[in-house]
Amino acid sequence: MEEYKFLFKIVLVGNAGVGKTCLVRRFTQGLFPPGQGATIGVDFMIKTVEVEGDKIKLQIWDTAGQERFRSITQSYYRSAHALILVYDISCQPTFDCLPDWLREIHEYANTKVLKILVGNKTDRDDREIPTQIGEEFAKQHDMYFLETSAKEAENVERLFYEIAAELIDQARSKDNSSSMNKNLSDSVGLSPQGSKPPQVSCCSGLSNQSSSQTGNT
Numbered sequence: 001m002e003e004y005k006f007l008f009k010i011v012l013v014g015n016a017g018v019g020k021t022c023l024v025r026r027f028t029q030g031l032f033p034p035g036q037g038a039t040i041g042v043d044f045m046i047k048t049v050e051v052e053g054d055k056i057k058l059q060i061w062d063t064a065g066q067e068r069f070r071s072i073t074q075s076y077y078r079s080a081h082a083l084i085l086v087y088d089i090s091c092q093p094t095f096d097c098l099p100d101w102l103r104e105i106h107e108y109a110n111t112k113v114l115k116i117l118v119g120n121k122t123d124r125d126d127r128e129i130p131t132q133i134g135e136e137f138a139k140q141h142d143m144y145f146l147e148t149s150a151k152e153a154e155n156v157e158r159l160f161y162e163i164a165a166e167l168i169d170q171a172r173s174k175d176n177s178s179s180m181n182k183n184l185s186d187s188v189g190l191s192p193q194g195s196k197p198p199q200v201s202c203c204s205g206l207s208n209q210s211s212s213q214t215g216n217t
């Protein structure tokens with residue numbers, strides 16, 4: 001069996017078409033998929049990275065942005081160590097939906113989850129959201145911030161490596177501060193939280209339930 005020091009779960013959320021799947025495939029497979037179709041339910045990928053000599057296994061959950069899958073994707077928030085909230089820097093409505101996504105995150109994710117705001121598609125020359133606006137939003141909501149291009153491979157490795165490094169720090173500081181309380185939950189200070197019923201959210205009134213879900217590894 002593969003040896004690793006930490007296992008972290010990272011969940012990507014954000015409107016349909018912002019490039020979540022392309023970011024994941026760029027990171028896990030080193031490619032920009034041509035004609036990437038919309039994600040159905042949730043996709044799952046694993047990548048093991050090395051940080052300061054330690055092997056870290058990243059479980060990456062790529063959720064569908066389409067409203068009709070929302071009740072499935074919500075159920076993945078709770079066990080996440082990190083949540084990457086993605087918008088498209090060339091598409092204002094994807095930025096305008098961020099408060100709705102945050103409400104959803106607050107409702108379903110662990111309070112201590114690491115939150116990262118990502119403005120994707122920096123390669124495009126029709127930018128609608130200036131970097132500074134993204135940065136300010138992230139600051140206001142206690143999130144890390146990074147702009148990326150899945151297409152040009154800009155900041156994609158950095159995104160996942162920085163998340164891994166931050167989660168390692170959190171795990172280590174938790175280890176140090178509560179050595180008597182080890183194994184209470186996952187490797188990063190996550191405290192259990194009861195599951196809640198799904199709710200309608202981001203940018204449209206309708207939320208259909210669906211049972212479809214994919215599991216590519």
Ligand SMILES: Nc1nc2c(ncn2[C@@H]2O[C@H](COP(=O)(O)OP(=O)(O)OP(=O)(O)O)[C@@H](O)[C@H]2O)c(=O)[nH]1
Binds near residue numbers: 039
């Ligand atoms: N120019 C540019 N296009 C991108 C980039 N990332 C993704 N795209 C394009 O944006 C479209 C949507 O990408 P996806 O990765 O499928 O988006 P998604 O967020 O996974 O969408 P859902 O699965 O429906 O939630 C595709 O046509 C991609 O080629 C990028 O960095 N730059």
Ligand SMILES: [Mg+2]
Binds near residue numbers: 020037039063064065
């Ligand atoms: Mg997708």
